[in-house]
Amino acid sequence: MAAPVIETCYVACCPNRTPNVISWGRGGIIAFGTCTSVALYDPQERGVVAVLNGHTGRVNTVQWVHREDCAPESHLVSGGSDNRLIVWEAQNEKFVQLVECKGHTGPVCAVDAIYVEDSKILVASSASDSTVRLWLCNEANEAECLHTLSFGSSFMMDVALALLPGSRVPILACGGDNSQVHLYVSNGEQLHKAMTLQGHEDWIRGVAWASLGGELLLASCSQDCLIRVWRLCAKSGTDAHTEDDHTIIKMKEDVFEVKERDVSSVFAVSLETVLAGHENWVYGVHWQPPRYKGCELQQPLSLLSASMDKTMIIWAPEEGSGVWVEQVRVGEVGGNTLGFYGCQMSPDGSMIVAHAFHGALHLWCKEQDKEGQWRPGVVISGHFNAVQDLSWDPEGEFILSVGSDQTTRLFTPWRNQDAKQVTWHEISRPQIHGYDMQCLAMVGRFQFVSGADEKVLRVFQAPRNFVENFANISGTSREKLLTSSDSANLPEGASTPALGLSNKAVFQGDLAPKTNEGQFNSVSDQYQESYFHPLIMTEPPPEDHLLQNTLWPEVQKLYGHGFEMFCLASDSARTVVASACKASKAEHAAVLLWSTATWRQLQTLPCHTLTITQMAFSPDAQLLLAVSRDRTWSLWRRNLPTPESPEPRFSLYAHTGKDTAIHSRIIWSCDWSPDSKYFVTSSRDKKVIVWGPCRLGDPELPPEIKPCSSILDVGDSATAVAFCPVLCSDNSYLLAAGLECGRILLYRWSPGREPAGGHDWSSCGETDILQSHALTVKRLRWRPKAGRVGRENNKLDGQTDGETDVEEENSWVQLASASADHSVKIFNINKRAL
Numbered sequence: 001m002a003a004p005v006i007e008t009c010y011v012a013c014c015p016n017r018t019p020n021v022i023s024w025g026r027g028g029i030i031a032f033g034t035c036t037s038v039a040l041y042d043p044q045e046r047g048v049v050a051v052l053n054g055h056t057g058r059v060n061t062v063q064w065v066h067r068e069d070c071a072p073e074s075h076l077v078s079g080g081s082d083n084r085l086i087v088w089e090a091q092n093e094k095f096v097q098l099v100e101c102k103g104h105t106g107p108v109c110a111v112d113a114i115y116v117e118d119s120k121i122l123v124a125s126s127a128s129d130s131t132v133r134l135w136l137c138n139e140a141n142e143a144e145c146l147h148t149l150s151f152g153s154s155f156m157m158d159v160a161l162a163l164l165p166g167s168r169v170p171i172l173a174c175g176g177d178n179s180q181v182h183l184y185v186s187n188g189e190q191l192h193k194a195m196t197l198q199g200h201e202d203w204i205r206g207v208a209w210a211s212l213g214g215e216l217l218l219a220s221c222s223q224d225c226l227i228r229v230w231r232l233c234a235k236s237g238t239d240a241h242t243e244d245d246h247t248i249i250k251m252k253e254d255v256f257e258v259k260e261r262d263v264s265s266v267f268a269v270s271l272e273t274v275l276a277g278h279e280n281w282v283y284g285v286h287w288q289p290p291r292y293k294g295c296e297l298q299q300p301l302s303l304l305s306a307s308m309d310k311t312m313i314i315w316a317p318e319e320g321s322g323v324w325v326e327q328v329r330v331g332e333v334g335g336n337t338l339g340f341y342g343c344q345m346s347p348d349g350s351m352i353v354a355h356a357f358h359g360a361l362h363l364w365c366k367e368q369d370k371e372g373q374w375r376p377g378v379v380i381s382g383h384f385n386a387v388q389d390l391s392w393d394p395e396g397e398f399i400l401s402v403g404s405d406q407t408t409r410l411f412t413p414w415r416n417q418d419a420k421q422v423t424w425h426e427i428s429r430p431q432i433h434g435y436d437m438q439c440l441a442m443v444g445r446f447q448f449v450s451g452a453d454e455k456v457l458r459v460f461q462a463p464r465n466f467v468e469n470f471a472n473i474s475g476t477s478r479e480k481l482l483t484s485s486d487s488a489n490l491p492e493g494a495s496t497p498a499l500g501l502s503n504k505a506v507f508q509g510d511l512a513p514k515t516n517e518g519q520f521n522s523v524s525d526q527y528q529e530s531y532f533h534p535l536i537m538t539e540p541p542p543e544d545h546l547l548q549n550t551l552w553p554e555v556q557k558l559y560g561h562g563f564e565m566f567c568l569a570s571d572s573a574r575t576v577v578a579s580a581c582k583a584s585k586a587e588h589a590a591v592l593l594w595s596t597a598t599w600r601q602l603q604t605l606p607c608h609t610l611t612i613t614q615m616a617f618s619p620d621a622q623l624l625l626a627v628s629r630d631r632t633w634s635l636w637r638r639n640l641p642t643p644e645s646p647e648p649r650f651s652l653y654a655h656t657g658k659d660t661a662i663h664s665r666i667i668w669s670c671d672w673s674p675d676s677k678y679f680v681t682s683s684r685d686k687k688v689i690v691w692g693p694c695r696l697g698d699p700e701l702p703p704e705i706k707p708c709s710s711i712l713d714v715g716d717s718a719t720a721v722a723f724c725p726v727l728c729s730d731n732s733y734l735l736a737a738g739l740e741c742g743r744i745l746l747y748r749w750s751p752g753r754e755p756a757g758g759h760d761w762s763s764c765g766e767t768d769i770l771q772s773h774a775l776t777v778k779r780l781r782w783r784p785k786a787g788r789v790g791r792e793n794n795k796l797d798g799q800t801d802g803e804t805d806v807e808e809e810n811s812w813v814q815l816a817s818a819s820a821d822h823s824v825k826i827f828n829i830n831k832r833a834l
Contacts, residue, residue, distance in 0.1 A: 027072025033059025079108030175204030451565025738777025
């Protein structure tokens, strides 16, 4: 089999902001819903193994179908806002869609599944149509709805399935907004209500079964901040009918009867314990998974709970007394975020994970040598809403991205001494804003400009603390980095004032503790403004550090636009930044140019009549290209500097009009060839066109810029396009086009070939169903140079530093993509395999 042209190097994503959306399998893989996909994440390798695309609405609930022998699962069930359930099956180490269950009329919010006789899967699902449905998926890959329970105007928040002890009869527990746990028993065709468990005083958020020898334990958690554990056991025929002995004090038992093949058996349910320790709504409970000791299966008596008070607690009975107590409590302190939506425990009980209100995962690992000690672990993170724009730094060492989740995030590879390969992580969150972010442009290595749904542009500069930590994590020399970024007057870090939007710089002097304890000079001294604490990182930081200690200080605000910002570009000489905002009139649809030296506005470039959607400076910094919603493009050239105006000025060089515009719909994207000779435009009309040649000769002569390529039809709205900065072996250009459906296509374009028959284009690869985005590709950016980040200069032990290794590494190029499906992806593309 030939080497694949495109391989996925990194996926940055995070769980959806709903309960029940994460499930930890016995094979060690964490499955979680992210936007409309299901991501499979390996916490040991620290990477996404696969992304399953199938739902058309947000995925709200995910559940592995656990096997009784505790082997790694081969089935996974997910439910979404498209009112559907999908059962996925592992085939040849890849998960494929096995069967879908349609019938709910509202978004599915909870699901559970078990195996019943002959490997059939019994699935229970709850939805916001106030019903709980029971489905049976048979070997013929058909799903039938066995039963529908209607709860009138109540909603069931969670469902849990188990098999009654000593029999193969399924029992279903549902908990919802009527503060009761309902138990139902199935007798093949019908579901019968066995009983209702009273006690909680607010909505029930989670229910979970654990099988313990001949008994079942049911844990339920609620918004009354309490967790209740119920014990269900079989009663023998004699003790079912004995008279109550009033001399013994014991918990009240509720009894129900089950008929299986004409044999009647009786079961009793009693309250085992009530666990109080959380100070806010308890959203999730999860039993430690059973495991084999020798040849017998053991269920550890250990229960994990997660709450909106930002803590997770592990509960277990005390040895000796058997009283349930809190064993471990972990969590977050500070910050202005809400708490946890749910929790899971790893198969061996050595790791626990919670997912939070802002989509972040929080992982803790048990310390091997210290009893009862847990420490935060490194875990995946990403945007929790659409990613709008991204950019590589000029050296191609890290990526910055902005999204509708109001954050700017920085991703880079971590050269970890212990790990076999380099893994990518989010190591800084330079901007946490109050508006949805829209665009960004890097100005040099450690400075960027960003625009949001506001009229102001903001300029950020990396603090010293970031430069030092970036050096530690990426394995670069700190001295080299600090000399490249004028380190003498760099602030230590940044923090946001309590009611502010701007990140204020924190300098060395601000970190010194006040000497006169108890004596406050002013009111402001009592309430410390800065929440920043400098960190020395040797590994990627957990979420609470990202929120508070990795901000970049804002150094400038740029005023001038009349509407919300839409796009930004900066030139390779780092002298000019161009910006444009949303516009429905020509007066607002002008490009503003800013000097990066003084951050003054240099020029206004009017030409378009509607919003400019994207801009790009040519690699030689001589030309600026803008494309617009008015279906035309404009090209501006840099004037020669004169003694009167030493600052750069641009003048209109060429543009298309109504009659010369080949595109018939909005032009979404544009980019330049690496030699500054050609540029490419892509549009909603599914066309991709290369224009040129741009030869800067006599400024008096009108330029002859026309389509140089045949019109390439990509079959869907082309929302992003990018020229690879490295040419192919035959000197043809490599292009990537991103589509509205989420696919990314690769093409080679040969300018010498005859464009008439479309022979100048050759398709050389595309992302497959597992690699593609689930929604629109918003931005594509190639790494500025050849090779894969983190692979260039770290040879494996025993390797000779031969020419072949360098040559082999230079045959790879990297492409980063941002999408409306909340993910940032990085692809490795092998030019030899093209």
